[in-house]
Amino acid sequence: xxxxxxxxxxxxxxxxxxxxxxxKTYTLEETPGMTLYIALTKIKSTIDHDLSSDFVCxxxxxxxxxxxxxxxxxxxxxxxxxxxxxxxxxxxxxxxFPLIKDLSVDTGSWMKNMSVRVQSWIVxxxxxxxxxxxKVVEPSVAEDVFELDRCIECGLCVAGCSTAIMREDFVxxxxxxxxxxxxxxxxxxxxxxxxxxxxGDDDGIFGCMSLLACEDHCPKNLPxxxxxxxxxxxxxxx
Amino acid sequence: MSQNNIIESxxxxxxxxxxxRIPAKLDFLQSATGLILALFIxxxxxxxxxxxxGKESMYALTMMFEGEFFIEGGSPIFxxxxxxxxxxxxxxxxxxxxxxFPSSYxxxxxxxxxxxxxxxxxxxxxxxxxxxxxMLFFLGSIHLYTMMTQPQNIGPFASSDRIYSDLxxxxxxxxxxxxxxxxxxxxxxLIVKWGWFDGKDAKANRIRNKKIIKLAVIFYLAIGIFSLxxxxxxxxxxxxxxxxxxHLPNKVEHAN
Numbered sequence: 001x002x003x004x005x006x007x008x009x010x011x012x013x014x015x016x017x018x019x020x021x022x023x024k025t026y027t028l029e030e031t032p033g034m035t036l037y038i039a040l041t042k043i044k045s046t047i048d049h050d051l052s053s054d055f056v057c058x059x060x061x062x063x064x065x066x067x068x069x070x071x072x073x074x075x076x077x078x079x080x081x082x083x084x085x086x087x088x089x090x091x092x093x094x095x096x097f098p099l100i101k102d103l104s105v106d107t108g109s110w111m112k113n114m115s116v117r118v119q120s121w122i123v124x125x126x127x128x129x130x131x132x133x134x135k136v137v138e139p140s141v142a143e144d145v146f147e148l149d150r151c152i153e154c155g156l157c158v159a160g161c162s163t164a165i166m167r168e169d170f171v172x173x174x175x176x177x178x179x180x181x182x183x184x185x186x187x188x189x190x191x192x193x194x195x196x197x198x199x200g201d202d203d204g205i206f207g208c209m210s211l212l213a214c215e216d217h218c219p220k221n222l223p224x225x226x227x228x229x230x231x232x233x234x235x236x237x238x
Numbered sequence: 239m240s241q242n243n244i245i246e247s248x249x250x251x252x253x254x255x256x257x258x259r260i261p262a263k264l265d266f267l268q269s270a271t272g273l274i275l276a277l278f279i280x281x282x283x284x285x286x287x288x289x290x291x292g293k294e295s296m297y298a299l300t301m302m303f304e305g306e307f308f309i310e311g312g313s314p315i316f317x318x319x320x321x322x323x324x325x326x327x328x329x330x331x332x333x334x335x336x337x338x339f340p341s342s343y344x345x346x347x348x349x350x351x352x353x354x355x356x357x358x359x360x361x362x363x364x365x366x367x368x369x370x371x372x373m374l375f376f377l378g379s380i381h382l383y384t385m386m387t388q389p390q391n392i393g394p395f396a397s398s399d400r401i402y403s404d405l406x407x408x409x410x411x412x413x414x415x416x417x418x419x420x421x422x423x424x425x426x427x428l429i430v431k432w433g434w435f436d437g438k439d440a441k442a443n444r445i446r447n448k449k450i451i452k453l454a455v456i457f458y459l460a461i462g463i464f465s466l467x468x469x470x471x472x473x474x475x476x477x478x479x480x481x482x483x484x485h486l487p488n489k490v491e492h493a494n
């Protein structure tokens with residue numbers, strides 16, 4: 001038997017001078033297998049056409065639908081409404097990212113800036129000769145790199161981070177994960193001294209307070225705890 | 239003023255065009271001083287709870303720390319020197335840890351609202367750590383300064399008189415709770431921060447380590463509170479003889 005659920009969302013459009021931040025509650029009938037993404041789509045199509053939220057893939061791959069659900073950063077498409085037995089769900093936009101409107105935030109610009117800041121690409125000193133077979137990479141090393149490459153840049157780690165909440169220049173677990181990914185990649189010839197230039201300060205690795213909300217809210221279950229510790233151990237020795 | 243400092247403050251780079259290594263050193267020193275203090279507390283609380291085994295045990299430990307095994311009768315100066323060393327590390331740790339405190343209304347309001355909404359255990363633990371750390375600025379300083387300047391006033395009767403008749407027990411109760419919580423959360427965070435005991439399954443080991451530390455908190459709070467109650471009972475019984483020192487049966491106590 002289906003039940004009624006109520007979803008309360010922040011409504012605010014910072015680009016409209018007349019808009020005032022307010023909470024609006026929507027009541028709807030829960031359907032089998034309903035995710036928050038489905039619930040929001042239903043609200044937008046039947047109750048409030050003006051409510052804004054982001055999505056692309058609907059399958060936990062693109063990372064676009066991150067929002068704060070009953071206080072915790074989550075992906076709307078991976079969150080079932082049945083996870084909330086009381087049937088009351090409060091939605092907020094992800095903090096730390098510029099608010100576009102209602103539940104929609106600009107994670108893209110933040111992630112682009114982060115990528116540039118930590119030089120999120122392979123840096124190799126040698127020219128690749130594509131006529132030759134490329135260097136062998138140990139499967140275990142490749143697996144470690146691929147594991148960290150699973151990050152979808154949804155921003156939940158940043159939204160859960162107390163340092164990022166207080167200090168807007170903090171690079172976040174997503175940035176530290178990026179550096180860890182390239183530091184273990186044998187294709188990348190950068191040294192620890194080079195990586196120190198990217199994250200060796202209080203806005204980088206030394207700003208992390210190890211509260212691990214990043215690890216606990218990562219929808220891809222990335223090993224952020226151990227990889228941040230790994231980078232800290234390396235950077236402190238430089 | 240050093241030209242290096244001027245250049246670094248303006249450009250963010252040292253004169254050799256590199257980032258300063260100071261943040262790395264500060265981060266390491268914050269952990270190192272915290273670890274030393276936490277280990278000190280782990281043993282200190284065990285030693286001070288020797289009163290639970292009787293006045294003789296506490297007296298024997300006091301004499302041991304006063305160096306009785308190599309100076310006849312011992313000397314409180316060793317306690318004073320130890321307190322001075324710990325106080326120095328304590329001040330250094332406070333100075334380093336303060337860097338992480340919320341430093342404005344905006345930072346505090348954002349952090350607290352976020353923490354309350356999220357209700358994430360480790361984030362909440364950090365609030366316990368900064369609150370207890372703030373209390374320790376004052377409580378720890380009072381205790382360490384007392385030990386530094388009055389090291390002769392340690393013993394089954396002297397400590398009990400200080401706690402009961404000198405009305406220091408409220409301070410010691412707050413100090414006990416603050417220091418145990420601060421040290422416990424601190425040790426846990428050192429473990430995750432540096433990846434100690436991560437093993438093959440860091441997530442599972444983190445849960446295990448947290449459980450062990452929670453049990454340690456219960457153990458240390460129990461022995462700490464029972465010890466404090468014991469000192470208060472001794473101090474209550476001894477209030478009419480305030481200032482008198484403990485004597486081992488059939489032995490003359492050292493001069494205080």
